[in-house]
Amino acid sequence: VQLQASGGGLVQAGGSLRLSCTASGRSISTGTISWFRQTPGKEREFVGAVRRGASTFYSGSMKGRFTVSRDNAKNTAYLQMISLKPEDTAVYYCALGSDRLIASSLFLAHKYDSWGQGTQVTVSS
DSSP states (O other), X not given: OEEEEEOOEEEETTOXXXXXXXXXXXXXXXXXXXXXXXXXXXXXXXEEEEOTTSOEEEOTTTBTTEEEEEEGGGTEEEEEEOSOXXXXXXXXXXXXXXXXXXXXXXXXXXXXXXXXXXXXXXXXO
């Protein structure tokens, strides 16, 4: 499967963005889609995940501002971000993993099989 993340850009603090992750080559309907973000010199940080059954998990620091969702018919997942802050500036990645991943494993980047190329989000103050 190939994942294509898109929708990043430059936004002012307090603004919103919606990122998309579109898959090709295989259906994502049976897997868990997660979003991570990364800044230079740091490890990838878990943002949120949406399971096959549409249940969601979030990093505590982003819960309430970020919403993950999926549209299996479009083979696409989304990350809706509101009330953006300059510290949200990062490259955002989507990843596809097994729906059998336990909740505590969702945060671990190495548990995922496929990754998108990343999309840059820059939040100006």
